[in-house]
Amino acid sequence: MVGKLRLNLAKFSGKLASQASKVGFGGGKSIPGFVFSKVGTQEAIKDMAHELKYGSIVLTGTNGKTTTTTLLINLMSKDLQIRKSYENNTINSIATALLNQKGDLGIFEYGIRNMEYGIPDTVQRLLDPIGVVYTTISQEHTQVNGIKNPFDSYYEAKILLSKEMERGVIVTNCDDPRTALIGINKQDDVKINYYGIAIDDIKDFDAKAIKCPKCGEILDYSINFLNHRGIYSCKCGFKRPEPNVKLVGAEFNSDKWKLTIEGDLFNYPKSENIQFKFDITVPPFGFHNIYNTLASITAYATFTPKVENIEKNVKDLFNNLDMSFIPPGRFxxxxxxxxxxxxxxxxxxxxxxxxxxxxxxxxxxxxxxxxxxxxxxxxxxxxxxxxxxxxxxxxxxxxxxxxxxxxxxxxxxxxxxxxxxxxxxxxxxxxxxxxxxxxxxxxxxxxxxxxxxxxxxxxxxxxxxxxxxxxxxx
Ligand SMILES: [Zn+2]
Known part of the structure; x- marks a missing residue:
C-alpha cells in the first residue's frame, strides 16, 4: 500500500504528464503512466487498480488479442463505463488508462514476448485481475532484441499472467491445447470458461503434428480446425475440455456468414451459471475471427453485471460489423x-x-x-x-x-x-x-x-x- 499523499502526488504528476504529452512532448499513451509509476512507485498502480469497482480484465495471446480486446470493449461499453488500453500493450499504457480514464471496469490488452521484456507476474500482482483472457498461443518472435526466445519460455511467460490468480475467471480457448492446459491447471483455484468450435465443417487444409503441452508426446487429433486448434487427446490423459461457449452452427455465404452460438457459463458478478443461444450475422471475416468473436462474447458474458443485455448487445455489435474492426496492417x-x-x-x-x-x-x-x-x-x-x-x-x-x-x-x-x-x-x-x-x-x-x-x-x-x-x- 502506497501512502495516500504519495498516491495523490503520483496521480497529479501523471496527469501533468498527460497534459504535456497532449501539447507535443511526445510519448502519448505510455508517458503519463511512466511518470506516475516513477513518482508513486510501481506499487501505486496496485492502489489505482483497486479503485475499480469491478476490477480488471487482461487479454493476452499470440494472435487475435487486439481484435478480441476491441470487440470486448465495444460489448462491455454498452453496459458499463470502462477504462481501456489496447494496441500499445505495456504496463505503462495500462497505468495511463487507469489514471486518465473513468470507469468501473478495466479492459487491457497485454502483450508478452518473453520474460526479459515482459513482466506478466508483476502485472498480475499489481492489477489483481478478475479476469485473464487467452486467445491462442503459438510460436512467434523466436528472437527478441537479438536474443533467442525459445517457445518454452514464451509459453511460461503467458502462463505467469494468471498463475497466481486466487479469484475471478480465466476465459480460454479449449481448441488450443496450450491455452486449454492453462485452464485445466488453474481449475481448483478459479472458475474457467472455455470457448471453442463445435461444428465439423471448418477444416485446416494442411495441419502439422504438435506436441502435448503436458507430456511432450505427439497429440492425436480427430479434427484440426485451424493449425493446432482442434479436437485432440493424448495418451497421458490430457484432452480437449468441453467448451462453455461454442459455435454450434454456421452458414457460410460469400457476402455474409450466419453463426449460431450457444453458451452455458459462469457469470462472475452474479456468481451463477447463465445460458444463451442465438444467431449472429457477420461479414465473411475469416475463420480466425470466429475465435476472436467467441473469445469476446465469452469474456463479455462472464463479466457483465447486466446478463439480461447479453443477446441484444452481442447482436447489435456483430450484426452491424464491417471489416474496419480489423487492426491496421492485418491481412x-x-x-x-x-x-x-x-x-x-x-x-x-x-x-x-x-x-x-x-x-x-x-x-x-x-x-x-x-x-x-x-x-x-x-x-x-x-x-x-x-x-x-x-x-x-x-x-x-x-x-x-x-x-x-x-x-x-x-x-x-x-x-x-x-x-x-x-x-x-x-x-x-x-x-x-x-x-x-x-x-x-x-x-x-x-x-x-x-x-x-x-x-x-x-x-x-x-x-x-x-x-x-x-x-x-x-
Ligand atoms: Zn500428453
Missing part, C-alpha cells in the same frame, strides 16, 4: 481491377496459416505467393512459414526481405528455389522502405496472376498499412 483481401489481392501481416506461422485459409476462400485459378521473409535467427519462423507456403501449392513465388537482413532473405530464397525453380528474389532494403513499399505494391498490382497473396514478416503500420494505402490510391 485483408482487396479487389483491384479484376484481381483479388490478399495482403497484410503474418509474422508467425500461425498468422500466415490464418491468412492462407482466408485467401483460399477467394482463389479460383492459378495464383502467386509474394512472401516477405523473417530475419537472422528466425529460422523457426521461416520453417513454419514455408510449410504454409508449400501447403498452399502456389503457381509462382516471389521472395522479398520482410525485415532487415537481405543476405538472410536470400538464404531463405535459395531454400524456396529448390521446390519452386522459377521463384524470383527482389533484394529490397529496409533502409529504403519507400522503394520496398512501391515495389511490393507494383508486384501485386501488375502480377500475371488474378489471385495474389502477399504476406509474411513486416512492420504493421510502416509497411503493410502503407502498401494498403498505395493500393487504394491506384
Amino acid at each position: 485483408e483481401v482487396v479487389s483491384v481491377g479484376n484481381k483479388f489481392i490478399g495482403l497484410g501481416q503474418g509474422d508467425n506461422g500461425d498468422a500466415l496459416k490464418i491468412n492462407a485459409m482466408f485467401m483460399k476462400q477467394y482463389i479460383d485459378g492459378e495464383f502467386e505467393f509474394i512472401y516477405t521473409t523473417p530475419d537472422e535467427n528466425e529460422e523457426e519462423i521461416f520453417n513454419d512459414h514455408y510449410d504454409v507456403v508449400k501447403g498452399m501449392k502456389p503457381d509462382h513465388v516471389i521472395v522479398v526481405p520482410g525485415r532487415t537482413s537481405i543476405s538472410k532473405a536470400e538464404e531463405y530464397y535459395n531454400i524456396i528455389k529448390k521446390d519452386f525453380p522459377d521463384a524470383e528474389f527482389y533484394p529490397l532494403s529496409s533502409e529504403e522502405m519507400g522503394k520496398r513499399i512501391d515495389k511490393l505494391t507494383d508486384l501485386a498490382v501488375n502480377s500475371d496472376y488474378d489471385y495474389v497473396i502477399m504476406t509474411g514478416c513486416g512492420e504493421e503500420q510502416a509497411m503493410w498499412e502503407e502498401i494498403k494505402k498505395n493500393m487504394i490510391n491506384r
Whole structure:
C-alpha cells in the first residue's frame, strides 16, 4: 500500500504528464503512466487498480488479442463505463488508462514476448485481475532484441499472467491445447470458461503434428480446425475440455456468414451459471475471427453485471460489423481491377496459416505467393512459414526481405528455389522502405496472376498499412 499523499502526488504528476504529452512532448499513451509509476512507485498502480469497482480484465495471446480486446470493449461499453488500453500493450499504457480514464471496469490488452521484456507476474500482482483472457498461443518472435526466445519460455511467460490468480475467471480457448492446459491447471483455484468450435465443417487444409503441452508426446487429433486448434487427446490423459461457449452452427455465404452460438457459463458478478443461444450475422471475416468473436462474447458474458443485455448487445455489435474492426496492417483481401489481392501481416506461422485459409476462400485459378521473409535467427519462423507456403501449392513465388537482413532473405530464397525453380528474389532494403513499399505494391498490382497473396514478416503500420494505402490510391 502506497501512502495516500504519495498516491495523490503520483496521480497529479501523471496527469501533468498527460497534459504535456497532449501539447507535443511526445510519448502519448505510455508517458503519463511512466511518470506516475516513477513518482508513486510501481506499487501505486496496485492502489489505482483497486479503485475499480469491478476490477480488471487482461487479454493476452499470440494472435487475435487486439481484435478480441476491441470487440470486448465495444460489448462491455454498452453496459458499463470502462477504462481501456489496447494496441500499445505495456504496463505503462495500462497505468495511463487507469489514471486518465473513468470507469468501473478495466479492459487491457497485454502483450508478452518473453520474460526479459515482459513482466506478466508483476502485472498480475499489481492489477489483481478478475479476469485473464487467452486467445491462442503459438510460436512467434523466436528472437527478441537479438536474443533467442525459445517457445518454452514464451509459453511460461503467458502462463505467469494468471498463475497466481486466487479469484475471478480465466476465459480460454479449449481448441488450443496450450491455452486449454492453462485452464485445466488453474481449475481448483478459479472458475474457467472455455470457448471453442463445435461444428465439423471448418477444416485446416494442411495441419502439422504438435506436441502435448503436458507430456511432450505427439497429440492425436480427430479434427484440426485451424493449425493446432482442434479436437485432440493424448495418451497421458490430457484432452480437449468441453467448451462453455461454442459455435454450434454456421452458414457460410460469400457476402455474409450466419453463426449460431450457444453458451452455458459462469457469470462472475452474479456468481451463477447463465445460458444463451442465438444467431449472429457477420461479414465473411475469416475463420480466425470466429475465435476472436467467441473469445469476446465469452469474456463479455462472464463479466457483465447486466446478463439480461447479453443477446441484444452481442447482436447489435456483430450484426452491424464491417471489416474496419480489423487492426491496421492485418491481412485483408482487396479487389483491384479484376484481381483479388490478399495482403497484410503474418509474422508467425500461425498468422500466415490464418491468412492462407482466408485467401483460399477467394482463389479460383492459378495464383502467386509474394512472401516477405523473417530475419537472422528466425529460422523457426521461416520453417513454419514455408510449410504454409508449400501447403498452399502456389503457381509462382516471389521472395522479398520482410525485415532487415537481405543476405538472410536470400538464404531463405535459395531454400524456396529448390521446390519452386522459377521463384524470383527482389533484394529490397529496409533502409529504403519507400522503394520496398512501391515495389511490393507494383508486384501485386501488375502480377500475371488474378489471385495474389502477399504476406509474411513486416512492420504493421510502416509497411503493410502503407502498401494498403498505395493500393487504394491506384
Ligand atoms: Zn500428453
